[in-house]
Amino acid sequence: MDLLATDDQTFLWDTTRTFLERECPLTTVRELAGSADGFDRDFWRQGASLGWTSLLVPEALGGGAITGTGVADLAGLAEVFGAHAAPGPLLPTNVVAAALARRGTAEQQAELVGGLLSGETVAAWAHAQPARPALAPPAGVTATRDGDDLVLTGVKAPVEAGAQADVLLVTAATTDGPVQVLVDPRGPGVAVTPLESVDLARRYARVELDGARVPASAVVGDPATGRDDIEWQLQLAAVVQSAEIVGAAQVAFDLTLAWTFDRYTFGRPLASYQAIKHRVADMRLWLEAGHALAAAAAADLDAGAAAGPEVASAAKAYTGEHLTDLVQECIQLHGGIGLTYDHDLHLFLRRVVADRVTHGTPAEHRMRVTDFRELAS
Amino acid sequence: MTWPAAAAPPDGDVEPVEEFRARARAWIAGNLPRSDPARLHLPAYRITAGTEEEELAEVDRNRRLQRLLWDGGFAGICFPREYGGLGLTPEHQRAFNAETTGYETPALIQVPTFVPCAAVLLDFGTEEQKRRHIPAMLRGEEIWMQFLSEPSGGSDVAGALTTALRDGDDWILNGSKIWTTGAWYADYGLCLVRTNWDVPKHRGLTVFIVGVRQPGVELHRIEMIDGNREFCQEFLTDVRVPDSNRVGEVDDGWTVGTRWMFHERNAMGGGSPYVTGVRHGNVEAPTGADRLIDVARRAGRLGDPRVRELVGGHAVLARAQIALTRRVATGVQLGRLPDSATALTRLMSAEVEQRRLDVALEIAGPAAAGGEPGELFHAGTEYLLRQQASIGGGTTEMARNNVAERMLGMPREHNPYTNVPFRDVPKGPPGA
Numbered sequence: 001m002d003l004l005a006t007d008d009q010t011f012l013w014d015t016t017r018t019f020l021e022r023e024c025p026l027t028t029v030r031e032l033a034g035s036a037d038g039f040d041r042d043f044w045r046q047g048a049s050l051g052w053t054s055l056l057v058p059e060a061l062g063g064g065a066i067t068g069t070g071v072a073d074l075a076g077l078a079e080v081f082g083a084h085a086a087p088g089p090l091l092p093t094n095v096v097a098a099a100l101a102r103r104g105t106a107e108q109q110a111e112l113v114g115g116l117l118s119g120e121t122v123a124a125w126a127h128a129q130p131a132r133p134a135l136a137p138p139a140g141v142t143a144t145r146d147g148d149d150l151v152l153t154g155v156k157a158p159v160e161a162g163a164q165a166d167v168l169l170v171t172a173a174t175t176d177g178p179v180q181v182l183v184d185p186r187g188p189g190v191a192v193t194p195l196e197s198v199d200l201a202r203r204y205a206r207v208e209l210d211g212a213r214v215p216a217s218a219v220v221g222d223p224a225t226g227r228d229d230i231e232w233q234l235q236l237a238a239v240v241q242s243a244e245i246v247g248a249a250q251v252a253f254d255l256t257l258a259w260t261f262d263r264y265t266f267g268r269p270l271a272s273y274q275a276i277k278h279r280v281a282d283m284r285l286w287l288e289a290g291h292a293l294a295a296a297a298a299a300d301l302d303a304g305a306a307a308g309p310e311v312a313s314a315a316k317a318y319t320g321e322h323l324t325d326l327v328q329e330c331i332q333l334h335g336g337i338g339l340t341y342d343h344d345l346h347l348f349l350r351r352v353v354a355d356r357v358t359h360g361t362p363a364e365h366r367m368r369v370t371d372f373r374e375l376a377s
Numbered sequence: 378m379t380w381p382a383a384a385a386p387p388d389g390d391v392e393p394v395e396e397f398r399a400r401a402r403a404w405i406a407g408n409l410p411r412s413d414p415a416r417l418h419l420p421a422y423r424i425t426a427g428t429e430e431e432e433l434a435e436v437d438r439n440r441r442l443q444r445l446l447w448d449g450g451f452a453g454i455c456f457p458r459e460y461g462g463l464g465l466t467p468e469h470q471r472a473f474n475a476e477t478t479g480y481e482t483p484a485l486i487q488v489p490t491f492v493p494c495a496a497v498l499l500d501f502g503t504e505e506q507k508r509r510h511i512p513a514m515l516r517g518e519e520i521w522m523q524f525l526s527e528p529s530g531g532s533d534v535a536g537a538l539t540t541a542l543r544d545g546d547d548w549i550l551n552g553s554k555i556w557t558t559g560a561w562y563a564d565y566g567l568c569l570v571r572t573n574w575d576v577p578k579h580r581g582l583t584v585f586i587v588g589v590r591q592p593g594v595e596l597h598r599i600e601m602i603d604g605n606r607e608f609c610q611e612f613l614t615d616v617r618v619p620d621s622n623r624v625g626e627v628d629d630g631w632t633v634g635t636r637w638m639f640h641e642r643n644a645m646g647g648g649s650p651y652v653t654g655v656r657h658g659n660v661e662a663p664t665g666a667d668r669l670i671d672v673a674r675r676a677g678r679l680g681d682p683r684v685r686e687l688v689g690g691h692a693v694l695a696r697a698q699i700a701l702t703r704r705v706a707t708g709v710q711l712g713r714l715p716d717s718a719t720a721l722t723r724l725m726s727a728e729v730e731q732r733r734l735d736v737a738l739e740i741a742g743p744a745a746a747g748g749e750p751g752e753l754f755h756a757g758t759e760y761l762l763r764q765q766a767s768i769g770g771g772t773t774e775m776a777r778n779n780v781a782e783r784m785l786g787m788p789r790e791h792n793p794y795t796n797v798p799f800r801d802v803p804k805g806p807p808g809a
Contacts, residue, residue, distance in 0.1 A: 366689030
């Protein structure tokens, strides 16, 4: 959590924390494992009323972005989500809401933004492409002009909340550059297939586009801005994921620190062994640095800082690597019990792993940091 | 409490950071010499091996640069005004540091003169000590060092054996100190000594100001792996120090020492507001990563994806360090994090520096073993001193203890001598 958070931000996050503790304790997260959708629509509508989807939508469109710190506000929410391994399409709906708010036409905004804000409409960002780097321009799906229509062909996977979404924002390559297109997941030429998910409360799908036809009015932005738009959305995803990882890792750390005090071996608490203390100290370092980077990346993206893209990638690379290591260390310090399904640690491990590997792995983000550094130096 | 109250003047009194930055930028461009690109790979905070004359010239150059800052009105940005500083905030210092990129700064005398020595004086010095020494430091007239570690133990500084005995209004010091950076060209040192052997270890210590060139102080320079001779050992024989040079109360030196080490950790972690320049200073950009990009370019390997990922790996850590340093400074200032959180930045600084050295060695490859003098070959010799980053300024083992025991409240290591007079505590193997 940002140490310089405002009272408004703290209130927003505390409200969500209280709501999740009441509506979605970890026992509920476990029950969701067997559900088709991973989250309940009514739960999502209630969350939306707490501001979950309004932070990147300006007030003029009915949203709640009034402070100029929308990304930081959302990052704080994501941290609370991570701390509860909470269900719900927080990242995809916010990416799509932000894209519509930034680039959408008045018609697109009128049709979709209200529903996203109320939680009636769920959106998915179909950007990931099989067998291609997550951070590369979209090439797996092509959009071809045919009269007044665009024809989409190709595959997107894994798409978070793809099978739950009412609308998809699909990234696609055109001869003029990348574009983003609104697609009805139930339309002709679109096949959405649920996939397995490492996270108990998160769902992914494969979206196959086989000559799916959309009107030109379904394009959000244009090829001239598409690359920058997608780039900004990837930065947003990196920031949100970093914050969520931090939230999950913090809980795993807290559980584990308490365990080292309570667990006795050879007549002493685990916490009294220097071999343990030094590992916990390193974990504490990773955690604090993760908090610091996630908050810095959110602030930079809000401010449009020159270093923003670099810091966003640094945050994802750092948290994705060190804080998944941290959760694995938590399991190590728990011993055998930490490997069981009954113990809660895996709920957080699942969440950090899902965030780590989607929208750019740590290795991919490290490469990007070098790209940005080379340009800056 | 981290910054003295005077470092944060009341609202309305403070020059806005961006105005200060613009003013600093113009002044720096007009007054500070540009860094010599051929010397960029040299560690600026350390005198590099050369003749004694060359090294003394380097010290004089640093004194003149510090005087230049003073004359320009940019010395002691976070020091209180009554002691010659500007009374501004860490954000001002950070802005100034960023603007010095590409320029020479008096890097050599920032640590330990300003941190921890001047910082300790601010916390515990008498009014007379502060007025006499701090403006002189800010003018580049006094270089200070730390008489802290002893040959009998580097990390266990409270186990000091060097002893001070009262003699009227004076104290007589005897013993030996070691790992003092640049003592041979310094003017004064803060010295932690034992004034009472009949109480437990931490309760019999006192801190004094000692003149480096006063009678009875004998210096010996130590040659390090890479040939540099910045570190010294001192032998103190009947060194006479007036009681007015005492910092803090008699036998309460550990209160001073705890704060002293807080400042030192803070400096090692790059979080101190008292340091000018990008070395040891709090910075805004990962300059070490830019040095690696330069190494890769010289090696002709900047296009190699493996090299690019290694460089990125270091840059990620460097970004984490920058963010962490700011967060810890803010957290300690606001009381949201304990002082012991500076141990986190100390740990991080070792990790970042050692990763940089590892990556530079990998990129330079065989040129680090045999090559022309310059950046690539330097990656090899610099690597030899890799562990200095996790030893100097307090080992990372000590920092991990601090995080675990002080920050997280994990049980302290068992110590049977907590209540034993120090003279009865074993100081070597039985019979030795």
